[in-house]
Amino acid sequence: MKIRLKTTMAGPDGSFQPGQIVDFERGRAYALIEGGYAEQIGGEEPVSEPEVATLPQPKTAIIKTGKARR
Template structure:
């Protein structure tokens, strides 16, 4: 589960600052959210860019 940190947090495998987004196992993510260290990541998912073909001009 992706979460966005609201406070700094470091461990043996990571060092996170406020605003950092990281994927954690669901149970760990819920624990961090409930403790006030993070919020669920609500960043909009980006769709891949699709190029529209140019309009045909006749004249």
């Protein structure tokens, strides 16, 4: 996925300057876009927000009984 960097970035893959267009794998590109460090440029489908699962609250809490350990 091609992205345009907003900040300087350096790592094992090299060093990159703001405004530079780079091609990263989708997961890494998505992380940089979500972090505000890059913006997506055309050519691929837009990055969408991941779905978040919600769980219902438990009906009862666990209550510890007995002596406390020292």
